[in-house]
Amino acid sequence: MTVTCHSLEEVRSHIDELDRQIVGLIAQRGAYVSQAARFKKDSNAVKAPQRVEQVFLKVRALADELGANPQVTEQVYRAMIAAFIQQELAEHSALS
Known part of the structure; x- marks a missing residue:
């Protein structure tokens, strides 16, 4: 839901709140990534290029569905997944 803002300060306030939520979600995602390292047998399994491509396709579709820019969404996910x-490679290595 987008709120119509009446000042730059109001826009920034909403962006700041979204940033807090996004960083919280990144932290949650990172915790799952850390757990995934335990289940993968080698660095190739960590890199999982086919799974990564599936994620990009999925988030582009979600972007279309939710009204986000698919290119921006994919670029953000490419950086985040990298x-x-x-x-995960560091954590997997530490488990060996």
């Missing part, structure tokens, strides 16, 4: 893969 960072999470690095996190």
Whole structure:
């Protein structure tokens, strides 16, 4: 739901609240990524290129459905997943 704002300060206030929610969701996603490392046998399983491509297709479709820009959504997910893969590789390595 988008609220019509009447000032730049109001826009920024809403963006700040969304950032808090987004970072909270990133933290939750990261916790699941950490758990996933335990179930993967090697670094190829961590990288999982087919799964990554499935995620990109899924989030582009969700972007269309929810009125977000599919290109922006995919770019954000590409950066986020690349960072999470690095996190998971480090955690997987530490488990070995």
